[in-house]
Amino acid sequence: MADLLWLIPALPLAGFLALLLFGRRLAGRVPALVGCLSVGLSMAASFAAAAAFLGVAPPGRAVRKTICLWFEAGGLAPSFGFYLDGISILMVVVITVVAFLIHVYSADFMAADSSLPLTGDGEGYSRFFAYMNLFVGSMLVLVLADNLLLLYLGWEGVGLCSYLLIGFWYKDPANGRAAVKAFVVTRVGDASLAVGLFIIAWGLGTFDIQEAAARAARLWPEGSAIAIAAAALLLGGAVGKSAQLPLQTWLPDAMAGPTPVSALIHAATMVTAGVYLVGRTHALFALAPPVLTVVAAVGAATFLIAGASALVQRDIKRILAYSTMSQVGYMFCALGVGAWSAAFFHFMTHAFFKALLFMSAGVVIKALDNEHDIFKMGGLRTRLPSAYRGFLVGAASLAALPYLTAGFYSKEMILDALLTSPAGSPWLWAAGLLGAFLTALYAFRAVFVVFFGEGRGGALRQPSPLMGAPLFILSIFAIATGWLLPNGLAGPFLAGLFGALPAGAQGAGTTGPLAALAPPVVAIAGVVLAGLFYLALPRTRRALTGSAAGAAVHRFLFTGWGFDGLYASLFVTPFVRLAKVNRSDIIDAPYRAIGLIAEFSSRGLSLTQSGKVRWYAAAVAIGGAVFLGLAVLL
Amino acid sequence: MTGGGLLHVPFEHAMMFAGVLLLLGLAGVIARRDAIFILLSLEVMLNAAGLAFVLAAARFAAPDGQVMFLFVLAVAAAEVSIGLALVLWLYHYKRTIDIDKARDMRG
Amino acid sequence: MGNYAFYIPAAVAIAATFMVVTSRSAIHALLYLVVSLLAAAVVLLVFGAPFAAAMEVIIYAGAIMVLFVFVIMILGRGPHVRRPGPPPAAWIGPGILTAILAAELGWLEAGGGAVVGSAQVSPAAVGASLMGPYLLGVELASVLLLAGLVGAFHLGYRLGAKGTPGATDKAQKDGGGP
Numbered sequence: 001m002a003d004l005l006w007l008i009p010a011l012p013l014a015g016f017l018a019l020l021l022f023g024r025r026l027a028g029r030v031p032a033l034v035g036c037l038s039v040g041l042s043m044a045a046s047f048a049a050a051a052a053f054l055g056v057a058p059p060g061r062a063v064r065k066t067i068c069l070w071f072e073a074g075g076l077a078p079s080f081g082f083y084l085d086g087i088s089i090l091m092v093v094v095i096t097v098v099a100f101l102i103h104v105y106s107a108d109f110m111a112a113d114s115s116l117p118l119t120g121d122g123e124g125y126s127r128f129f130a131y132m133n134l135f136v137g138s139m140l141v142l143v144l145a146d147n148l149l150l151l152y153l154g155w156e157g158v159g160l161c162s163y164l165l166i167g168f169w170y171k172d173p174a175n176g177r178a179a180v181k182a183f184v185v186t187r188v189g190d191a192s193l194a195v196g197l198f199i200i201a202w203g204l205g206t207f208d209i210q211e212a213a214a215r216a217a218r219l220w221p222e223g224s225a226i227a228i229a230a231a232a233l234l235l236g237g238a239v240g241k242s243a244q245l246p247l248q249t250w251l252p253d254a255m256a257g258p259t260p261v262s263a264l265i266h267a268a269t270m271v272t273a274g275v276y277l278v279g280r281t282h283a284l285f286a287l288a289p290p291v292l293t294v295v296a297a298v299g300a301a302t303f304l305i306a307g308a309s310a311l312v313q314r315d316i317k318r319i320l321a322y323s324t325m326s327q328v329g330y331m332f333c334a335l336g337v338g339a340w341s342a343a344f345f346h347f348m349t350h351a352f353f354k355a356l357l358f359m360s361a362g363v364v365i366k367a368l369d370n371e372h373d374i375f376k377m378g379g380l381r382t383r384l385p386s387a388y389r390g391f392l393v394g395a396a397s398l399a400a401l402p403y404l405t406a407g408f409y410s411k412e413m414i415l416d417a418l419l420t421s422p423a424g425s426p427w428l429w430a431a432g433l434l435g436a437f438l439t440a441l442y443a444f445r446a447v448f449v450v451f452f453g454e455g456r457g458g459a460l461r462q463p464s465p466l467m468g469a470p471l472f473i474l475s476i477f478a479i480a481t482g483w484l485l486p487n488g489l490a491g492p493f494l495a496g497l498f499g500a501l502p503a504g505a506q507g508a509g510t511t512g513p514l515a516a517l518a519p520p521v522v523a524i525a526g527v528v529l530a531g532l533f534y535l536a537l538p539r540t541r542r543a544l545t546g547s548a549a550g551a552a553v554h555r556f557l558f559t560g561w562g563f564d565g566l567y568a569s570l571f572v573t574p575f576v577r578l579a580k581v582n583r584s585d586i587i588d589a590p591y592r593a594i595g596l597i598a599e600f601s602s603r604g605l606s607l608t609q610s611g612k613v614r615w616y617a618a619a620v621a622i623g624g625a626v627f628l629g630l631a632v633l634l
Numbered sequence: 635m636t637g638g639g640l641l642h643v644p645f646e647h648a649m650m651f652a653g654v655l656l657l658l659g660l661a662g663v664i665a666r667r668d669a670i671f672i673l674l675s676l677e678v679m680l681n682a683a684g685l686a687f688v689l690a691a692a693r694f695a696a697p698d699g700q701v702m703f704l705f706v707l708a709v710a711a712a713e714v715s716i717g718l719a720l721v722l723w724l725y726h727y728k729r730t731i732d733i734d735k736a737r738d739m740r741g
Numbered sequence: 742m743g744n745y746a747f748y749i750p751a752a753v754a755i756a757a758t759f760m761v762v763t764s765r766s767a768i769h770a771l772l773y774l775v776v777s778l779l780a781a782a783v784v785l786l787v788f789g790a791p792f793a794a795a796m797e798v799i800i801y802a803g804a805i806m807v808l809f810v811f812v813i814m815i816l817g818r819g820p821h822v823r824r825p826g827p828p829p830a831a832w833i834g835p836g837i838l839t840a841i842l843a844a845e846l847g848w849l850e851a852g853g854g855a856v857v858g859s860a861q862v863s864p865a866a867v868g869a870s871l872m873g874p875y876l877l878g879v880e881l882a883s884v885l886l887l888a889g890l891v892g893a894f895h896l897g898y899r900l901g902a903k904g905t906p907g908a909t910d911k912a913q914k915d916g917g918g919p
Contacts, residue, residue, distance in 0.1 A: 611737025613672070618664045621838050628845040641787065641859040643747050646850040648857050651751045651784070653846045655758055655777075660842070661835040662762035665827055670767050670813060674774060678758055681801060684793075685781055692788040695860040697870040700793040701878070704871070707800050708882040712889030714805050718812045719896035725816055 002065040004045060005082045008092060009144060011042040012099075013137035016130050023126025032107035035129030039103050039136055043096035050089050062210075064146060078207040083146035087279055090344060091143045091272075094351050097477075098268045099136045101470035105359055106132070106260040108466040109366065128168060132264065135161035139269050143276060147207040148197050151277070155193065155241065158270045159186050165265060166257040178256040185250040189240015193277075196233030199226065200284075213283035222287050231288035234281060235295060242274030242328050244302045249563050251325055255317040259362030262317055267324045267358055268351035275331045275347055279340055292423065296336025300431050303329030305561050307438035311445065312557045315372045316361045319446050322560070323398060324354060326439060330414055333432065337424040339417030346410035349481055353397035353407055356474035360390035363467060364450065367460040374446060379455025386463060388451045390471035395447045397478040399440035399527060402520030406482030411436060412519050419515055429515075433522050440526025448534040648689040655682035669721045669731040673714065680710040746787045754780035763832075767813045771806060778802040788857060792864040 015038025023031050053063065066081035084092075110128050138157025145151040167179030201207055203226055204215045220227040238244075243251035243266075254266050265271075278285060278295065285292055303326040310322035327350045334343035364380060364387050365372060381388045397407035415436070419429040463471075533541040544550045556562060608619075659682060662675030684706035691699020725731050757777035764770040778801050785794035871879055 609740055611740030613733050613736070614664055614667070617660075618834070618838070621660055621664060621842070625838060625841050625845065628842065628849070632845050632848050641744060641746060642856045643744050643788075645857055646847075648747075648788070649850050650847060651755070653850075654755055654843065655781075657839045657843050657846075658755070658758045658762055661832070661839045664835040664838070665831050666762070667827060668767070670809070670816070671762075671770060674767075674770055674809065675762060677801075677805065678761060678774065678777070681778060681781060681797075684797075685785070688785055688790050688793045689788060689857065692790055692860070692862070693857045695789070695858075695862055697862050697866040698875075700790050700796075700862065700867045701870050701875050703790075703793045704796060704867075705878055705882050707796060708886055711800065711805060712885050714808055715889045715893040716896070718808060719893050721812065722815065723896060731816065 002063050002084075005049065005063070005065045005084060005144065006067055007045045008042050008049065008096070009137050009140035011038045011045065011137075012133045012140065014038060015133040016137060019126050019130035019133060023130055026126060029107060029111070031126035031129045032103070032110075035133050036100065036103040036107060038133055039096060039100045042136070042140070043093075043100045046089075046092045046096045049084065050093050053084060053089050066146070070149070075205055076201055076207060078147045078149040080150060081146040082144040083209065084144065087276070087344060088143050090348060091276060092140060094348050095136070095139055095143065095269050098351050098355050098474075099132075099139075099264055101473060102260050102264045102268075102355060102359070103129070103132060105263075105362070105467050105470045106258075108464045109260055109362055110258060124168065128165075128258070131161055131164045131168070132260075135165065135265060135270075139273070142273060145209075147209060148200065148212070148281075149207045151209075151280075152193065152197060155237070155273065156190065158265070158273060159183065159190065159241070162186070162254070162265050162270055165261040166254050168257055168261065175256045178250075178253040182250040182254045185247050186240045189237045189247050192233045192235075192240070193237025196230050196237065199230045199233065203230065209280060213281070216284055216287055220287055223289060224287070227284065227287040228291055231281075231285050231291040232294070234277060234284070235291055235298075238274030238277045238332075239298060240274075241277075242271045242332070243325050244274065244329060244332055245298050245305065246563070248302060248306070248325055249560065249567060252318050252321045252560060255315065255321050259317070259358055259365060262321070263355045263358035263362070266321065267354035271324060271328050272331070272347050272351070275328065275335065275343060278332070278335050279344060282335075282340060285335075289423075292336050292338070294336070296333050296423065296428065299329045299332030299334070299336055300428055300435075301329075302326065303333065303435040304431060304438070307435050307442065309557050309560045310442040311438060312554050314375060316364070316374050316377075316446060316450065317358070317372060319374070319442060320354070320357055320361060323357075323439070323442065324350075326435065327354070327398070330411065330432070330435070333428065334414045334417055337417055337421040337428065339414060339421055342410070342413040342417045346414055349397065349406040349410040349478070352474050352481060353394045353405075353478040356390055356471060356478050357394035357398065359467070359471055359474070360387045360394060363387040363390070363463045363471070367463070374449045377450045378453040379451070380460075381451040383455055383460050384462070386468050386471060390475055391451065392447060393475040393478050395443040399443040400436055400519060400523045401440075401527070402523060404479065406478055406480065408519070408523070409482035415519050416515065433518055436519060437522045437526045440523045441530050444527045444530035445534055448530055452535060645693055648692075649686065652682050652686035652689060655679075655685065667732050667734055669724060669733050672733060673717050673721065676717075677710060677714065680706060680713075684710075747784060750780045750783040750787065753777075754784065768810075771809055771813065775802050775806055778806070787859060789859045789861040791861070792867045795864075 015034055018034055018038075019026075019031055026034070062083060062085035064081065064083050066079045068080050070078045070080055106128065110125060135158055138154045138161060140154070142151055142154025142158060145154060163179045163183040166182050167176045169175050197207070200212055200216075204212045204219065206212050206215065216227065240247040251266060251271070255262055257266075285295070306322045306325035306329060310319050310326065313319045313322060327346070331343040331346050331350075334340075334346065364377065364384060367384055367387070368377065371377065393405075397405040400408040400411040402408050415429060415432045418424045418432045419426065462468075545554050559565065608615075656679050659675045659678030662678065663672055666672055666675065684703040687702040687706065688699040691697070691702075721731060724736055728735050754777045757773045757780060760773040761770045761777060764773060778797060782794040782797040782802075785791075785797060
């Protein structure tokens with residue numbers, strides 16, 4: 001099994017190469033076939049690996065496979081190697097399953113006969129699948145890497161693909177700007193990550209993750225400055241990629257990309273790369289408790305801010321974007337209090353229901369001829385039943401409707417940990433409950449506004465089976481995977497999966513009845529309030545938002561708590577002003593001066609070429625006199 | 635000429651003799667304007683150089699100096715023939731042999 | 742007698758060379774140069790280099806100077822050739838330069854008690870040296886002379902063909918050389 005590990009990332013990358021080289025020549029749907037096939041085979045390989053892994057517990061609960069040495073310099077010798085343990089198995093399976101379903105969905109979604117603007121004559125079809133395959137390949141490299149440098153390679157790869165895919169419809173400059181914004185903001189995080197990598201390599205002398213963990217435990221005392229620095233810098237990178245505070249501003253704008261892109265990259269996989277990073281290097285974070293506190297704080301702040309912002313958005317994809325931000329915040333918070341398993345369990349359920357939500361929204365958008373504003377939709381319950389069902393299941397799971405949905409179990413696990421873990425606190429738990437309430441509220445706000453109420457117009461084109469089947473499958477996952485809890489149906493299965501993580505605060509649920517009841521109550525309360533505001537009492541809602549205070553709050557939340565404006569005035573405006581001041585490029589002046597000096601001296605020296613032979617002879621004689629003079633004097 | 639121990643000239647004097655001839659030729663090259671005079675002065679310089687070779691070798695009674703002198707002579711001969719042909723060409727083009735008028739390659 | 746055998750011809754040579762450089766007429770300068778060369782030949786003879794002295798007279802004074810005579814004759818006509826020499830002021834620069842160089846040379850030469858005698862180096866010894874260690878140089882010199890021959894011929898041929906004043910004969914190469 002270890003020998004075949006390389007197939008998992010290699011298959012999508014091979015698909016990328018094939019599409020890169022031959023994509024233009026493939027007719028019709030063949031590029032989609034290539035794309036789906038490569039990811040599908042990778043998915044099969046990951047299933048095989050998971051089965052083998054769970055069947056025979058390998059020593060140390062992990063499998064390593066080194067392909068070859070990358071380079072060797074200065075004592076560091078990173079290799080192209082893969083490391084398979086509980087976390088990576090989980091991530092690989094989830095990534096490949098979700099990616100495969102989204103690829104199948106995109107085969108019809110991105111087709112040239114759709115109403116969505118492709119770039120010209122449909123040439124974007126193969127380009128889309130090429131980029132998507134590259135993305136999946138990079139993400140798998142990231143997740144399977146056994147050393148930080150290879151991880152960083154995958155990290156950068158997914159960042160590149162994010163840029164390429166956000167700006168997929170490049171003819172509209174606004175998309176390009178959104179792509180650049182995403183890239184630049186995550187770049188800040190990447191820089192932080194790189195410096196963190198340097199510190200680890202310099203301080204511990206290795207990039208290998210397990211080796212670094214062992215050495216760090218030996219060499220770096222808990223709470224030491226270097227451990228805190230390294231962990232904080234790694235956190236900086238995670239925060240950027242996962243769109244958490246303070247680097248979260250790019251995610252809402254990233255919705256400019258096609259809906260499958262939003263589903264895959266900005267919901268299920270890339271934004272969870274930060275969660276994976278923190279989880280993978282948890283040994284390092286364990287040595288820096290202050291940083292873990294920051295992780296929890298960042299997560300909590302993000303899920304509250306994002307949840308509030310999602311409440312007032314009009315664009316259906318922006319609602320889902322803020323929702324993603326919020327849910328990833330939950331994962332970070334769980335990591336911060338040491339509930340590793342809870343965080344990754346939530347990652348799994350979130351991947352399923354968020355992809356489901358995005359794909360359902362995609363069906364709506366496509367059917368309504370690229371309409372994104374939820375207040376221009378309505379009554380789609382009867383007109384797009386498959387989308388309604390998918391979105392409803394997804395929203396239910398997102399809102400953590402009790403006992404029925406997977407989202408409930410994972411969120412409950414996190415909330416338990418926030419309360420019971422040694423690093424948790426009742427305040428965090430209360431914040432988590434508030435966040436859950438907001439989540440339910442905005443999720444069902446979307447459901448009610450889009451699918452209920454009065455519809456307009458006649459019958460709409462229904463989604464094709466290629467788009468409908470993934471919705472159906474994901475709906476099942478969004479419900480059923482909740483029962484994979486340790487004390488649920490698949491106890492030993494999960495134990496095998498999460499055995500790699502430290503004991504942390506795996507939800508044992510030994511809390512009082514209040515704590516057990518609170519999450520379901522809160523979720524249902526959110527749904528009810530959403531129903532009240534948007535279905536039953538619209539006038540009350542309009543009165544609230546129409547008042548002066550209400551409108552101000554509304555505006556504030558709409559802009560995502562004003563972070564864009566804050567960053568614009570803090571960073572962008574001074575920088576632009578500085579660039580204007582430096583329009584003539586002051587730093588270039590010495591280089592231009594070199595040219596000017598050369599020109600000047602050339603002109604001066606050319607005066608000596610008078611053309612007079614006697615001058616030349618005299619010059620020779622003077623030179624001779626000078627040198628003989630030197631011989632005399634020295 | 636009878637040789638023998640009758641002659642004991644300090645070496646510096648011999649070298650200075652050649653040196654003075656050389657410098658006179660150099661002054662002539664720099665100061666005169668006619669191409670013919672410049673070539674004549676060049677010949678003076680070449681002659682002086684050859685003399686220096688022979689006189690230096692004579693200090694050790696070695697034939698090498700005279701050999702070098704022969705080579706210098708060959709060089710002077712070749713140079714003079716070409717140089718004079720060029721002077722004739724200069725006259726043909728510029729109607730003068732004033733070397734200061736031949737400065738087309740300035741700048 | 743002794744050292745005067747050297748100093749007198751040396752003085753003559755220097756004086757003649759001085760006249761070469763400062764004379765106004767080309768022919769006068771040429772004749773002074775011949776004198777200088779002959780004096781130099783005497784010096785060479787005094788120092789026991791008869792072969793070099795002979796070569797000096799035959800080749801230098803005999804062929805090269807004749808070449809100069811021919812060219813001066815070709816260019817002889819016309820007032821533009823017979824012009825007054827450089828004004829005395831023109832000698833200031835070269836004079837200073839020469840003085841500096843002479844002083845430096847003198848400084849460098851000073852010291853050492855080396856003495857040059859008049860030991861004879863026979864032509865036979867020179868010949869043996871030429872045919873021995875310096876054989877390559879001889880060949881190269883002949884190639885050089887060939888180059889001079891071809892060059893002079895080429896230049897003179899075109900000159901003759903264009904019918905320049907007085908260029909009735911091709912410029913001839915000197916006949917000397919080993």
